[in-house]
Amino acid sequence: MxxxxxxxxxxxxxxxxxxxxxxxxxxxxxxxxxxxxxxxxxxxxxxxxxxxxxxxxxxxxxxxxxxxxxxxxxxxxxxxxxxxxxxxxxxxxxxxxxxxxxxxxxxxxxxxxxxxxxxxxxxxxxxxxxxxxxxxxxxxxxxxxxxxxxxxxxxxxxxxxxxxxxxITLDLSGYSFLLVHPGIHVSTSWAFKQLTPQLPAYALREKIQLPVAAWKGVISNDFEEPVFQAHPVLAGIKEKMYMGGAVYATMSGSGSAVVGIFPKNKIADILWDASYRVFKIR
Incomplete structure (x- = not known):
């Protein structure tokens, strides 16, 4: 058996x-x-x-x-x-x-x-x-x-x-997400070579407990500066999200997808290039 x-x-x-x-x-x-x-x-x-x-x-x-x-x-x-x-x-x-x-x-x-x-x-x-x-x-x-x-x-x-x-306790079900990928490939090894490792002043574990509306300018991605410099279109995508009402926007990982967090069911109707892949998670 x-x-x-x-x-x-x-x-x-x-x-x-x-x-x-x-x-x-x-x-x-x-x-x-x-x-x-x-x-x-x-x-x-x-x-x-x-x-x-x-x-x-x-x-x-x-x-x-x-x-x-x-x-x-x-x-x-x-x-x-x-x-x-x-x-x-x-x-x-x-x-x-x-x-x-x-x-x-x-x-x-x-x-x-x-x-x-x-x-x-x-x-x-x-x-x-x-x-x-x-x-x-x-x-x-x-x-x-x-x-x-x-x-x-x-x-x-x-x-x-x-x-x-x-x-960790982090429930973002009260928000909607806009994920935009412009088709740019960012080499992870290249991205790491652009950085000088350093400890942040405050651990991210503490900062993530702030209200989402307070994350802008506080919770950051070290890769954004060099990647945005190499691919300014990504900085433009992030800025469009903020102009469209995102409470927080960031590049994910070493790129090149950019994600915006919006009030529930209030994702802005932004006109993107037809070649971009756009995902709305409500």
């Missing part, structure tokens, strides 16, 4: 919808000996989603649709997530994976990290691996600095490389 149950749980079809994140404040505080950087930020989940379809048993194939996914399919983080678990669970059955990409790539929204984290969770649940959230976070940290957040997938104050997570 136990063998039959084990085999049955490895036959499945499932589709999940990995969501994106935004950074509310981002400070690069130290360059580490391992070449990475320490930072502090607040991650907040938003409902702009990819669609991840997994079928078992399969032949370990990966396909995609929607936004073109750059690079070799064999290097996709979803496949890397599978191989990472398979090292410790050799009997993990092969699967077929299809990813419909909707979250803009290279935009500071963590879409690839979300896909990988959701893949870990799906395999854990459907193959009954019995991994705890803490164990999944450890696996996720091996795939990328943003990946652990998507295991928790709730507002978190993050330090270290972004993998040290502290859940």
């Amino acid at each position: 136990s063998v039959a149950v084990s085999l049955l749980c490895n036959v499945f079809y499932m589709i999940v919808f990995p969501n994106c994140k935004i950074n509310l404040g981002l400070h690069v505080t130290n360059r580490r000996a391992d070449g990475f950087h320490d930072l502090e930020t607040v991650f907040y989940p938003l409902s702009v989603n990819d669609a991840l379809e997994v079928i078992s048993p399969g032949t370990l194939q990966f396909g995609s649709s929607g936004i073109a996914v750059p690079g070799n399919a064999h290097d996709n983080l979803c496949l890397k997530a599978f191989h990472l678990l398979q090292k410790d669970f050799p009997t993990l059955p092969r699967v077929n994976i299809h990813l419909h990409k909707h979250i803009p790539i290279g935009a500071g929204l963590g879409g690839g990290s979300a896909d990988a984290a959701f893949m870990l969770q799906l395999l854990n649940n459907k193959s009954q691996l019995g991994l705890s959230e803490a164990q999944l976070i450890d696996y996720a940290a091996q795939l990328g600095s943003d990946c652990p957040f998507f295991i928790a997938n709730k507002p978190c104050y993050a330090t270290g490389r972004g993998e040290v997570l502290e859940p």
Whole structure:
């Protein structure tokens, strides 16, 4: 009976919808000996989603649709997530994976990290691996600095490389969000090279507790200055959001998506370039 149950749980079809994140404040505080950087930020989940379809048993194939996914399919983080678990669970059955990409790539929204984290969770649940959230976070940290957040997938104050997570109370359901991506790709490695790490005067953990209307000029993203200098159009997008009534606006991560927080259901009707990808989250 136990063998039959084990085999049955490895036959499945499932589709999940990995969501994106935004950074509310981002400070690069130290360059580490391992070449990475320490930072502090607040991650907040938003409902702009990819669609991840997994079928078992399969032949370990990966396909995609929607936004073109750059690079070799064999290097996709979803496949890397599978191989990472398979090292410790050799009997993990092969699967077929299809990813419909909707979250803009290279935009500071963590879409690839979300896909990988959701893949870990799906395999854990459907193959009954019995991994705890803490164990999944450890696996996720091996795939990328943003990946652990998507295991928790709730507002978190993050330090270290972004993998040290502290859940915080931050409810923005009383606001609407406008997310604009102009199609500009910002190299993360280039962006880090533009910064001189330093500790902020006050920890972001304290500043995020201020009323949202008080965030402007107080909660900042270290990457904005060099990225806006290289791509002035991004500064223009942020300014348009403020002119349109945003209570707070910021670039997410190292860019290039810009997010504005508006009073509930009062997102300004702003005319954007037709090539921009615009998301309204009410």
